Amino acid sequence: MNKHILLVDDEVTIRELLAQYLTRTGYRITAVGTAQEAEKVFASDPPALVITDLQLEESDGLVMIERMKAKLPNTPVILLTGVLFDPEVIESTISKKVSAYFQKTTPLAQIVKEIRRLIG
């Protein structure tokens, strides 16, 4: 059975493109636009991996990640955002909360490579 990935982004285009690409590479994708929807999916159909944006409508990706980690601490999380962080910030803050951090300009193949590394 294909591994389940939960994709959280408030931009429809990004959600659709990423879901399409990951589906082609053999994953089962659930794509949602808000943190509330994501937490519902997380509870009903626990994913093997979560990909989330930082800035979500009515919430913050990092806050949502903390809540998810409280339930399933071993689920890997990839932060995919347009916000550019300094390497120092990534090392000191972001890397402790997520398994990987990617800018939205990162090629899809590289994102998939990281997903494969994390969940196979």
Add this chain to the structure above:
Amino acid sequence: MPDRFLRRILAFFLLISVILIAVAVNAVRNISRTVATSDWVNHTHEAILEGQALHASLHMGDAALRTYLLIGEARDQAAAREAFAEMLEHLEVLRALLKDDAAASPEIAELAKLTTVRSEFATSLMQRRGAPGETPASLVAADIASGSTAEITRRLDRIKSQQMTLLAERDTASYLQAQTTRWTVWAGVILDFLLLAGVAWLIKDDLEARRRVVKTLESANRDLDAKVRERTAELVASNDQLSIENLERRWANQALEHQHRYDELIINSINDLVLVLTKVLNISRLNPAVFERTGFSASELINKPLASLVELAEDPGASRVAHALRTGHELRATGRVQCKSGGARPVKVAVYPLRDGDKVVGGVVTLELLTDDRNRTTGTTAP
């Protein structure tokens, strides 16, 4: 190929038919000849038998004549006359049988003379019996002395010999003809058999060729199928690759668009007035705060000199700004910004060189209003 093959087969069968017809015609002709020969042989045998009957009649006549001459019985006289008459009848039949035989004609003519003479002499002897001076012994002696019977016998033997010779010749010819017929028939049969064998070989060869063609076609079809499958797989893979590349391109485009939009959002969210300058100090871009604070729209300021909007303290020509961009240094100063309503407002001015790699391509100017009216707008709305 099929046309050529059919033509060959038809040619073979035509040849076989011609040979069969030739053999049949030859056989029928030889049968007719054999029938004719058989008729001739029967005819010749009849002539020989007729000659023998003539000879027998002659001897019967001679015997009856001499008996009559010796004894004088009328019965013997009548028997002699009847025998000689039969002899003449046999002669006529023999003449009729051999009328087409040129070689026998002289013999028949001579035989006719001899039998006539013999018959007449016999008649004269019978008349002379009982005549004065004639004794039976003298008459028999005269008859024996005539020698005609011996001559007739020789002629008959000669005719028989001729006919037997002809029979032998005909027999040889008939044998040769039969042999020729046998050879013709056997040669035709063997030739037809060989031709049929040739046809069989041609058909076998054609069938093998067809089987080879079928195998070649099957092999070619298999190769073609394999190539089609391979090409289809390549096309599917290529299509997948193109789809992935297409997704990658769309992803890259949206990422750039997203980043651009995000940057714009940041700049537009700044409350201070932000202006972008070219190297000749013309305004090339501004944020919405400029309109909100001064009332000038973008179309009124773009491509206009910075000095038309901002006047630096003690530097009305903005030569310090020009110098800062030339040297690539930041500049901080105070000045006044013009408002569309007619007044001017004091501002803190900061000039930052805009670098593209190692070159300064322009500058960014921020204006911080010094009066406490940050939330006050000009009463206009954004264009």
